[in-house]
Amino acid sequence: MRSASIAVRNLLRNRRRSVTTLLAMIVGALAVLLFGGFSQMVKNGLETGFVRNSGHLQIQHRGYYLFGSGNPAAYGIRNYAGIIERVKADPVLAPMLTVVTPILQMGGIAGNFAAERSKTVFATGYVVAEQNRLHEWNDYRFPTTPLRSALTDSSPDAAVIGLGVARILELCAPLNIPDCPLPQDTSEQGGARMPPDIAALTGSEPQTKAQEQTRIELLVATAQGLPNVGELHVLKADSLGIKELDDVYVAMHLANAQHLVFGREPHQATAIILQLQHTSQIAVARARLQQLLDREFGEDKLEIQDFGALNPMYGQTITFFNTIFTFIALLIGVIVLFTVGNTMGTAVVERTVEIGTLRAMGLRRSGVRNLFVLEGLILGVVGAVLGLAASIAAASLINHAGVYWTPPGRVDRIPLTLYVLGANALLAGCALGLISVATLSAWLPARRAARLNIVEALRHV
Amino acid sequence: MNPVVLTNVNKSYRLDAVRVPALRDISLEVRPDRFTVLCGPSGSGKTTLLNLMGCIDRPDSGAIVVADQPVATLSDDALSDFRARNFGFVFQNFNLIPVLTAFENIEYPLRLAGMATEQRQRRVREMLEAVGLADRADHLPGQLSGGQRQRVAVARALAPAPKLVLADEPTANLDSQTGAAIIALMRRMQREQHLSVVFSSHDPHVLAQADDAVFIQDGTITSIERRENRGGTQL
Numbered sequence: 184m185r186s187a188s189i190a191v192r193n194l195l196r197n198r199r200r201s202v203t204t205l206l207a208m209i210v211g212a213l214a215v216l217l218f219g220g221f222s223q224m225v226k227n228g229l230e231t232g233f234v235r236n237s238g239h240l241q242i243q244h245r246g247y248y249l250f251g252s253g254n255p256a257a258y259g260i261r262n263y264a265g266i267i268e269r270v271k272a273d274p275v276l277a278p279m280l281t282v283v284t285p286i287l288q289m290g291g292i293a294g295n296f297a298a299e300r301s302k303t304v305f306a307t308g309y310v311v312a313e314q315n316r317l318h319e320w321n322d323y324r325f326p327t328t329p330l331r332s333a334l335t336d337s338s339p340d341a342a343v344i345g346l347g348v349a350r351i352l353e354l355c356a357p358l359n360i361p362d363c364p365l366p367q368d369t370s371e372q373g374g375a376r377m378p379p380d381i382a383a384l385t386g387s388e389p390q391t392k393a394q395e396q397t398r399i400e401l402l403v404a405t406a407q408g409l410p411n412v413g414e415l416h417v418l419k420a421d422s423l424g425i426k427e428l429d430d431v432y433v434a435m436h437l438a439n440a441q442h443l444v445f446g447r448e449p450h451q452a453t454a455i456i457l458q459l460q461h462t463s464q465i466a467v468a469r470a471r472l473q474q475l476l477d478r479e480f481g482e483d484k485l486e487i488q489d490f491g492a493l494n495p496m497y498g499q500t501i502t503f504f505n506t507i508f509t510f511i512a513l514l515i516g517v518i519v520l521f522t523v524g525n526t527m528g529t530a531v532v533e534r535t536v537e538i539g540t541l542r543a544m545g546l547r548r549s550g551v552r553n554l555f556v557l558e559g560l561i562l563g564v565v566g567a568v569l570g571l572a573a574s575i576a577a578a579s580l581i582n583h584a585g586v587y588w589t590p591p592g593r594v595d596r597i598p599l600t601l602y603v604l605g606a607n608a609l610l611a612g613c614a615l616g617l618i619s620v621a622t623l624s625a626w627l628p629a630r631r632a633a634r635l636n637i638v639e640a641l642r643h644v
Numbered sequence: 645m646n647p648v649v650l651t652n653v654n655k656s657y658r659l660d661a662v663r664v665p666a667l668r669d670i671s672l673e674v675r676p677d678r679f680t681v682l683c684g685p686s687g688s689g690k691t692t693l694l695n696l697m698g699c700i701d702r703p704d705s706g707a708i709v710v711a712d713q714p715v716a717t718l719s720d721d722a723l724s725d726f727r728a729r730n731f732g733f734v735f736q737n738f739n740l741i742p743v744l745t746a747f748e749n750i751e752y753p754l755r756l757a758g759m760a761t762e763q764r765q766r767r768v769r770e771m772l773e774a775v776g777l778a779d780r781a782d783h784l785p786g787q788l789s790g791g792q793r794q795r796v797a798v799a800r801a802l803a804p805a806p807k808l809v810l811a812d813e814p815t816a817n818l819d820s821q822t823g824a825a826i827i828a829l830m831r832r833m834q835r836e837q838h839l840s841v842v843f844s845s846h847d848p849h850v851l852a853q854a855d856d857a858v859f860i861q862d863g864t865i866t867s868i869e870r871r872e873n874r875g876g877t878q879l
Contacts, residue, residue: 192743540739543700545728545756547721637700641735 190557193530194450207522208617211515212570213577215616218511219609220578222504224429227323227634228590229501230462233494235318235329237458239465241493242266245484247453253290253305255444256406259451260285265454269479273390274473276457281320282312284524285452288640291403292342293433295352297396302351303307304344306401306433308440311335311481315531317458326598332434333419339439342399342415346430349420357396358420382644401433406445413443424594460571465489514621519566522623527559531632538632546555552626553634559625563618570617571610577604645712647730647808647840648674648697653706655692655863666692667863670706672715674842675806675870677854679834682844683851684860690844691812693860697842698731698810699723711807732801734811734830738793740785746796747772747781750803757804771799774833791822795829802833809834809841815850825852 194201244258245250251258252521260266263285270276270283287308309333318329333343346363349355355363380385405411415435423429441450459468469487476485491498531538538551578601586599603609654666664781667689673695676679682690682793695701696708699715699718711730718726732753733739740749750771756765772778775795777788785793794814801809831853834841843850851857857869 189741189743198745285726536737536739537741540735540741541735542724543727543731544753545724545726545731547724549721627828638695641739643698 186554186557187561190561193534193554194418194558194561196531198529199561200529204522204562205569208562208621209517209573210568211519212567212613212617213574214506215512215515215613216571216574216603216609217578217601218642219508219613220574220606221611222508223602223606224600225504225590227602228325228491229494229497231321231323231325232590233490234320234322234458234462237490237493238317238458239462239490239596240457240459240469241488242455242457242472242476242485243488245486248486248488251453252400253288253453254286255289255453256404256408259287259406259445259453260455260483260485261449262480263452263455266476266480266483266485269313270455270457270472273471273475276475279459279461279468281455281460282313282316282456282458284310284317284456285437285475286454286456287437287444287451288453289403289440289444291330291401291433293348293352294400294402295354296400297398298353300352302348303431304401304433305431306403306435306440308435308437311337311537317456320458322461323384323602325600327595329593330599332444333421334434334436337418338416339436340414340416341418341420342401343419343432343434344398344399344417344493345429346506347426347430348432349417351430352399354397354399354420358417360420378381401443403443405443406448406451411443411446413439415439422594424589441478449498462490473547512616515632516616519620520624521616522624523559523562523621524627526562526626527555527625527628530558531555531628534632535635535643537639538635538638539643542635542637543641548633551635552629555632556622556625557628559629560618561627565623566621567614567617571614574613575604587603645676646673647676647711648672648842649705649709650693650696652710653696653703653708655689655696655703657703663804667703670863670865672858672865672868674840676746676840677834677838678840679831679853679854679857680842680858681754681847681854682842682860685748685753685846685852688860689863689868690829690860692845692863694810694812698733699727699809706770706878727770728804730807732806732809734794734797734801734805734809734814736813736816737787738797738817740793740796740800740829742780742785745782745784746788749785749796750800753800753804759804767803768799771803771823774802775799775829790818791825794818794822794826797831798826802837802839805837805839807840809839811841811843814843814846815847820849823847826847 207308208223221598243259244260247258265283271280291304291306292301293304294428311332314332315335318331321329334341349358349360350363355365397469399415400412400419401415402410404414421432445451457468457472459465469489472487476487541551582600587596588599589596650672652669653667653670655666663798670693673776677782680692684690696811697838699710702716713726715723715726726829744752747768750768751764754767759767769778772781772870775798777792780788780792785796788796797814818826827850830841833839845851857871861868
């Protein structure tokens with residue numbers, strides 16, 4: 184006949200009330216854990232997407248991040264090949280690295296002479312094989328196949344453009360893009376008529392042959408500040424999930440991009456992407472990389488940008504979800520607080536004579552208080568265990584229901600995967616929260632019970 | 645050593661803005677090994693006097709000494725421990741703990757008194773035998789009749805061998821036959837175990853059993869009859 188046994192029997196005394204209280208806790212745990220699991224999925228999804236595109240760390244020329252976007256001539260990294268070689272050979276960094284690859288980004292004007300359309304664009308040159316390896320990063324084991332670049336095994340002049348660029352340059356038909364409207368009249372046309380002087384730079388007349396219909400011209404400024412035009416063969420138009428990006432995106436082979444900007448001069452890159460095995464390694468890798476750059480490449484005036492700085496949307500989204508999660512958790516906490524408090528308060532009223540009897544027999548005030556607090560604690564523990572079990576079961580059901588969705592900022596549909604099982608911090612936090620709130624909410628009625636006047640308690644009807 | 649001595653005790657209760665006197669200048673010595681009956685009409689102050697004797701209420705003035713220990717200065721915790729060691733209570737409505745079996749109800753005050761497990765369980769079995777409920781040990785109060793419940797309550801009150809057993813009209817909610825049986829049981833156990841029992845009642849059958857009879861009216865003791873000892877220790 185231990186105190187816990189008495190507490191359990193008292194809880195079973197009014198089964199319906201105890202079950203109702205437990206149900207409130209279970210529903211609360213479900214809400215908190217399923218939303219927590221959903222938030223974790225969004226976080227993991229965003230992180231995976233960003234890490235696949237921009238890596239965990241980037242080495243850039245000092246000032247490029249703030250002032251040099253699209254200006255490779257002023258902010259290029261001359262010795263990028265040497266830096267990559269040194270980074271890959273570093274004994275501290277090497278075990279953490281999955282990919283180290285250069286990219287070149289530049290602004291320009293893309294033109295489709297066949298349709299007499301042009302558009303300012305932001306072009307990226309990358310090493311296709313290494314870009315594909317970047318896309319293989321899957322630390323959270325999303326059940327998806329990594330996307331392969333459309334430039335894989337393509338000719339050196341191949342390019343991939345954004346859906347918006349294709350629409351504006353009137354390349355939808357040649358690229359077989361469905362649901363891609365053409366402008367009805369001139370006033371609705373997104374692209375501008377190509378100026379005659381720029382058209383003259385191409386040295387060619389607008390193409391009319393069907394096989395030439397997917398060719399575009401890209402006008403960029405060379406390292407010397409002169410205009411240069413390259414001809415690109417568009418393989419595909421990709422949607423990047425964000426219209427602003429779709430309207431400016433052009434991707435090509437790194438060598439082709441470098442040739443356009445630097446010609447016969449030594450080629451440069453605007454950034455070196457470092458992708459790590461795990462996001463948690465960023466701090467260590469960054470510190471080591473900074474040490475290496477300071478010691479061996481000080482004259483190159485380089486700086487390091489990390490994953491968070493490169494993708495401010497990631498931090499904003501996480502903050503947004505954390506805020507909602509906190510709000511839901513607080514709301515559930517208050518509901519549980521009042522539900523358990525009400526249950527225990529009613530129990531105190533119902534058991535007033537019993538409290539008086541126990542006190543008359545010699546039970547101290549603390550004994551009475553402990554009895555009711557223990558009942559709240561047991562309610563909390565049972566509610567937490569059942570709530571966690573229900574949440575894990577519900578998450579498992581949802582995860583195996585074959586539901587797919589497209590997260591914000593992505594274009595591919597991924598399985599809806601609620602990260603509940605294995606989210607130990609979330610589970611422990613929820614359980615601890617429920618137990619604490621249940622115990623706390625029992626404390627006030629318990630205190631009231633302990634302070635009852637014995638004579639008045641015995642007289643209670 | 646007298647189990648309880650009250651000297652010039654006064655007690656009043658507040659009813660809204662009015663103070664209602666419940667006991668006035670009560671002085672009483674409860675003698676050891678006696679079956680003392682507090683007798684008086686409803687509202688005369690019997691229960692208040694029992695509450696003060698049992699240290700579950702404090703007087704406005706006057707002194708209460710229980711087993712040579714003045715209780716006025718004891719803290720609430722000390723008083724709780726003191727009650728657990730010195731008193732047994734039998735209530736009009738039995739006041740058994742509904743989630744505990746008969747065995748566990750009797751065992752509860754022994755736990756509070758800190759008795760060792762083996763000794764405690766032996767004592768509970770003795771008490772169940774003494775009140776004739778050995779076969780009802782595992783029954784919850786809800787599974788017992790009124791008389792059986794009160795017998796469990798008597799066993800619970802007597803189990804720790806308290807210096808004083810206080811019974812507040814324990815037969816009031818029982819039929820006359822069962823009530824008489826409870827009185828007989830308590831009287832027998834009081835004699836066998838040499839207990840001091842204070843019993844409040846206005847039942848003439850109870851009064852007939854008294855060693856000492858204390859008559860109360862309007863919060864004042866009107867008379868005390870010290871009768872021939874019918875089984876207790878001779879003074």
